[in-house]
Amino acid sequence: xxxxVVRRLLSGVAxxxxxxxxxxxxxxxxxxxxxxxxxxxxxxPEAVAAKEAELGLDQALLPxxxxxxLDALQGSFGRSWFTYEDVVAALxxxxxxxxxxxxxxxxLIAVVSTSLGMLAAVRRGWVDRVVQVFAVVGNxxxxxxxxxxxxxxxxxxxxxxxxxxxxxxGATPDVWVVSLTLPVLALVINGIGSAAQQIRSxxxxxxxxxxxxxxxxxxxxxxxxxxxxVLRSAAPAGLTVLSLQFISLxxxxxxxxxxxxxxxxxxxxxSATTRSDLPLVMGVVVYTVVIVVIVNLxxxxxxxxxxxxxxxx
Amino acid sequence: xxEVIAQQSATTAATRSTSWRRLLRNPMCAASLGILAFxxxxxxxxPLITSQDPGYADLSAVLVPPGGEHLLGTxxxxxxxxxxxxYGTQVTLLSAALASVVATVCGVPLGLLAGYYGGRxxxxxxxxxxxxxxxxxxxxxxxxxxxxxxxTWLAMVVFGVLLSPGYFRLTRTAVQSVRDELYVDAxxxxxxxxxxxxTRHVFSVVRAPIIIQSAVVAGVAIAIQSALEFxxxxxxxxxxxxxxxxxxxxxxxxxxxxxxxxxxxIAVVVAVFMLLGNAVRDSxxxxxxxxxxxxxxxxxxxxxxxxxxxxxxxxxxxxxxxxHLLEVRDLHVAYxxxxxxxxxxxxxxxxxxxxxxxxxxxxxxxxxxxxxxFAILGLxxxxxxxxxxxxxxxxxxxxxxxxxxxxxxxxxxxxxxxIAYVPQEPMSNLDPAFTVGAQLVRPIVAMMGVPKSExxxxxxxxxxxxxxxxxxxxxxAYPHEISGGMAxxxxxxxxxxxxxxxxxxxxxxxxLDVTVQAEVLDVLRELQERLGMGIVLVTHNFGVVADLCDxxxxxxxxxxxxxGPVRTILRxxxxxxxxxxLSSTLEGKTPMTPLLGAPTARPTTGVxxxxxxxxxxxxxxxxxx
Numbered sequence: 001x002x003x004x005v006v007r008r009l010l011s012g013v014a015x016x017x018x019x020x021x022x023x024x025x026x027x028x029x030x031x032x033x034x035x036x037x038x039x040x041x042x043x044x045p046e047a048v049a050a051k052e053a054e055l056g057l058d059q060a061l062l063p064x065x066x067x068x069x070l071d072a073l074q075g076s077f078g079r080s081w082f083t084y085e086d087v088v089a090a091l092x093x094x095x096x097x098x099x100x101x102x103x104x105x106x107x108l109i110a111v112v113s114t115s116l117g118m119l120a121a122v123r124r125g126w127v128d129r130v131v132q133v134f135a136v137v138g139n140x141x142x143x144x145x146x147x148x149x150x151x152x153x154x155x156x157x158x159x160x161x162x163x164x165x166x167x168x169x170g171a172t173p174d175v176w177v178v179s180l181t182l183p184v185l186a187l188v189i190n191g192i193g194s195a196a197q198q199i200r201s202x203x204x205x206x207x208x209x210x211x212x213x214x215x216x217x218x219x220x221x222x223x224x225x226x227x228x229x230v231l232r233s234a235a236p237a238g239l240t241v242l243s244l245q246f247i248s249l250x251x252x253x254x255x256x257x258x259x260x261x262x263x264x265x266x267x268x269x270x271s272a273t274t275r276s277d278l279p280l281v282m283g284v285v286v287y288t289v290v291i292v293v294i295v296n297l298x299x300x301x302x303x304x305x306x307x308x309x310x311x312x313x
Numbered sequence: 314x315x316e317v318i319a320q321q322s323a324t325t326a327a328t329r330s331t332s333w334r335r336l337l338r339n340p341m342c343a344a345s346l347g348i349l350a351f352x353x354x355x356x357x358x359x360p361l362i363t364s365q366d367p368g369y370a371d372l373s374a375v376l377v378p379p380g381g382e383h384l385l386g387t388x389x390x391x392x393x394x395x396x397x398x399x400y401g402t403q404v405t406l407l408s409a410a411l412a413s414v415v416a417t418v419c420g421v422p423l424g425l426l427a428g429y430y431g432g433r434x435x436x437x438x439x440x441x442x443x444x445x446x447x448x449x450x451x452x453x454x455x456x457x458x459x460x461x462x463x464x465t466w467l468a469m470v471v472f473g474v475l476l477s478p479g480y481f482r483l484t485r486t487a488v489q490s491v492r493d494e495l496y497v498d499a500x501x502x503x504x505x506x507x508x509x510x511x512t513r514h515v516f517s518v519v520r521a522p523i524i525i526q527s528a529v530v531a532g533v534a535i536a537i538q539s540a541l542e543f544x545x546x547x548x549x550x551x552x553x554x555x556x557x558x559x560x561x562x563x564x565x566x567x568x569x570x571x572x573x574x575x576x577x578x579i580a581v582v583v584a585v586f587m588l589l590g591n592a593v594r595d596s597x598x599x600x601x602x603x604x605x606x607x608x609x610x611x612x613x614x615x616x617x618x619x620x621x622x623x624x625x626x627x628x629x630x631x632x633x634x635x636x637h638l639l640e641v642r643d644l645h646v647a648y649x650x651x652x653x654x655x656x657x658x659x660x661x662x663x664x665x666x667x668x669x670x671x672x673x674x675x676x677x678x679x680x681x682x683x684x685x686x687f688a689i690l691g692l693x694x695x696x697x698x699x700x701x702x703x704x705x706x707x708x709x710x711x712x713x714x715x716x717x718x719x720x721x722x723x724x725x726x727x728x729x730x731x732i733a734y735v736p737q738e739p740m741s742n743l744d745p746a747f748t749v750g751a752q753l754v755r756p757i758v759a760m761m762g763v764p765k766s767e768x769x770x771x772x773x774x775x776x777x778x779x780x781x782x783x784x785x786x787x788x789x790a791y792p793h794e795i796s797g798g799m800a801x802x803x804x805x806x807x808x809x810x811x812x813x814x815x816x817x818x819x820x821x822x823x824x825l826d827v828t829v830q831a832e833v834l835d836v837l838r839e840l841q842e843r844l845g846m847g848i849v850l851v852t853h854n855f856g857v858v859a860d861l862c863d864x865x866x867x868x869x870x871x872x873x874x875x876x877g878p879v880r881t882i883l884r885x886x887x888x889x890x891x892x893x894x895l896s897s898t899l900e901g902k903t904p905m906t907p908l909l910g911a912p913t914a915r916p917t918t919g920v921x922x923x924x925x926x927x928x929x930x931x932x933x934x935x936x937x938x
Contacts, residue, residue, distance in 0.1 A: 015443075015444050015447060018444060019444065019448065023456055026456065026457065026460050026461075027456060027459065027460045028460075029460075124695075136587065136588065136591060139529075139532075139587050140532070140580070140583055140584035140587040140588065141580050141583065141584065142535075142536035142537075142539060142540060142579060142580070142583055143536075143540070144539070144540045144543050144558075145558075145576050145579060145580050148558070148562065148572065148576060152565075152569075156565070209741065210736060210738055210741040210742045211741060211742050211743055211744045213687075213692050213734075213736070213742075214734065214736050214742040214743075214804070214807075215744070215752075215756075216692055216728065217690055217692060217728055217729060217733065217734035217736075217808075218728075218729040218733075218734075218756035218760070218807060218810075219725070219728050219729020219730055219756055219759060219760045219811070220729070220755065220756060220759060221725075221759075224759075229744050229746070229747070232746050233744070233745070233746055244446075247446075247447065247448075247449050248449065250449040250451075250452065251449035251450055251451030251452060252451070254451045254452070254455065254544070255451070255540050255543070255544060258544050269452065269455050270455070270544050270545075270546065272455075272459065273455040273456075273458050273459040273546060274459075274545065274546065276459045276460075277459070278459065278460075281455065281456055281459045284452065284455070284456075285452060285453075285456050288448075288449060288452045289447075289448070292447050292448070292449070293447070296447060306746065307745075307746070308745065308746060308748075308791040308793070309745070309791070309793050
């Protein structure tokens with residue numbers, strides 16, 4: 001078990017290193033006109049050159065990568081080129097909102113799609129068909145269109161929720177709930193159908209196994225078999241489905257935060273991208289990869305713990 | 314050999330044409346393809362459809378309502394919405410195609426090579442694709458956009474690369490399974506180069522999954538590209554639907570229809586691609602089930618003489634004892650088929666068992682013996698139907714004449730308590746996630762209502778009874794830590810744990826080594842004699858029958874062709890099928906008495922197992938008889 005954790009941790013660090021280097025090279029090897037963008041068209045060549053020196057753009061790529069890595073290891077990702085805000089501070093102040101959305105969404109997806117998937121696998125019939133239709137629709141309509149429809153219906157037509165987030169620093173919990181209901185709904189609708197469908201297949205596969213029949217022959221009730229045995233053996237597949245859902249939520253949140261003007265990491269990523277604010281973009285990528293690596297690590301550990309072959313050895 | 318390959322490609326060509334026809338017959342598929350064809354036409358003939366320039370901004374005619382010169386009005390920069398919608402089709406379809414092509418080109422060849430050659434190439438490429446899968450595509454696209462500026466085509470190339478793992482994986486898996494197939498080996502022996510084998514044999518396998526995957530990827534690509542443009546990160550100079558949604562969203566209060574058209578267009582196109590993928594998958598699956606049905610001959614045509622035999626058997630049974638522990642009368646089990654109709658697997662079986670009696674049910678694979686056993690236990694698969702007959706256990710009716718399912722509440726009260734089951738495959742019949750002990754204790758607690766400590770003591774005692782020398786160690790072990798023979802003993806211990814009156818054993822020794830088989834049979838016999846249970850022993854091995862059974866029923870294609878005391882049947886089988894089975898078992902020698910009496914020559918070791926090959930040849934002999 002310990003060797004599994006260490007192995008996964010090392011592989012996670014390797015992924016982080018690879019992605020960081022690739023992103024850095026991609027971002028900074030083509031950042032020729034950044035100084036002029038910041039200063040505007042009227043800037044003199046001397047001013048541009050001075051700005052480039054200030055941002056370190058006049059140095060070669062590798063030394064810059066090296067100094068970025070050294071800084072990053074000490075917990076500093078530099079400052080935004082436009083707002084001069086510390087990148088780590090900017091991201092850390094926005095992460096709570098994004099996490100609130102993504103974690104609520106993944107919990108909802110987990111609960112609803114597991115229940116639907118189980119029900120569809122056990123009962124088949126109409127529940128099964130509803131899940132199938134839901135999966136197709138959820139896949140077929142892009143997330144931002146679902147978001148727009150939600151805004152049109154529940155914010156503009158019915159006026160039940162605000163169309164634009166009212167979250168400010170120090171906002172009360174009810175403001176959070178009201179502001180995040182539609183965005184979380186928009187995130188969840190896309191995910192539930194396909195997750196339920198995949199969990200359904202995982203369940204059907206487990207239900208057909210021999211030991212389920214043998215347990216029934218011993219007089220164990222269908223309910224106990226389902227919740228104690230089948231749920232447990234289908235859990236690894238379900239966790240994998242949910243971890244993939246989580247990764248796609250990190251992408252979906254970019255769109256939804258912009259749509260609802262939520263001050264989270266996603267909308268920060270979009271504004272940084274539009275302005276080519278490279279230190280911020282770099283920070284967003286590194287934060288995202290770290291989150292993904294942690295989620296995958298947790299899923300691996302949970303799966304290892306569920307599997308006695310791994311746990312016992 | 315070239316002939317074989319030519320034949321192969323001829324058959325694939327044939328399946329290809331039938332699957333195309335099948336695709337078009339699927340309404341969902343035909344509709345999706347129709348809409349796609351229409352969109353392609355719109356994209357190609359865009360200049361003929363509208364005379365307006367999609368990029369021309371008329372600042373004097375901003376947000377003009379629909380009608381007149383501008384069919385659908387103008388946007389916030391005074392550009393004609395209809396023209397932008399029409400020209401947007403071009404960018405949308407081309408970008409979807411680009412993403413699919415890039416993903417295919419990156420994923421498929423690598424998957425072919427990794428799957429075919431394996432080794433380090435496989436390890437490295439699998440690791441690489443795992444990294445790609447771990448990244449949220451949106452974040453990568455944002456990074457690319459901030460480095461290289463807005464470009465639809467660049468975004469789609471990158472997106473294609475990000476989606477290539479899907480292609481890589483499906484190709485790799487398909488190739489791995491095909492690699493070891495016989496015909497590929499044959500092709501290799503025939504001297505075909507690896508490249509030719511890959512293209513000829515392997516590509517035909519992955520073609521359909523690639524088409525399905527491409528349809529899905531095209532849909533996802535359009536969705537994400539429009540999302541980027543909606544965020545204002547697209548190329549504002551090209552007329553695309555995503556840019557239009559962005560513009561429409563900003564003037565949502567003044568001209569809400571401007572948002573509607575591009576949103577509907579995106580939703581429709583994405584949905585069409587997704588549904589196309591689904592429909593192709595569905596119709597290919599249909600094709601497979603139909604094939605499966607054809608290979609199994611219809612059993613509707615039955616000869617009247619056979620029917621008469623079954624009736625005769627039933628009457629003979631009914632004329633005998635009336636009170637048996639278990640009595641099955643004229644049982645019929647069938648499965649509904651995909652194309653309508655039913656496949657009959659148990660066809661009028663009548664049998665009975667008493668306490669202290671072992672009944673063997675013998676027959677080749679597919680003769681319906683296991684299905685009969687599961688029907689008695691009420692453990693038939695969910696789609697199985699009991700189409701006739703009755704089952705009674707100790708004068709309780711489990712299935713009455715005319716009911717199509719077992720009376721579950723009544724049987725649930727008996728199952729595990731009075732009727733127990735010993736399965737065929739020991740390893741797959743234990744839940745790998747729980748210890749052996751937990752799986753023994755739980756049913757004892759649930760069935761006998763005793764406290765856990767007592768159940769635990771009983772479980773350890775049972776493990777000793779079935780001949781396990783270190784019961785505590787087995788009790789604490791997980792199923793993967795014990796051997797197959799040990800697992801079968803555990804399952805027998807589980808079956809007898811609540812003092813059942815009847816045990817249904819479904820080929821309890823088939824999956825075991827020959828020496829272990831003998832030991833397990835000893836355990837069963839000893840327990841049966843000591844506890845006085847009735848046993849229904851399903852087997853295809855006459856050795857086991859001779860060793861353990863008092864009476865035997867011989868089954869063929871769902872019917873009992875002969876039943877009676879073991880000695881009678883073994884010495885003088887009256888039905889040709891029994892004679893055939895016996896002669897194949899004993900390799901043509903006439904059965905003799907020592908088979909029953911001699912404990913030194915353990916029949917399981919001395920008698921060959923009736924496998925499908927020997928029964929196959931035996932069928933020929935039987936025909937000659």
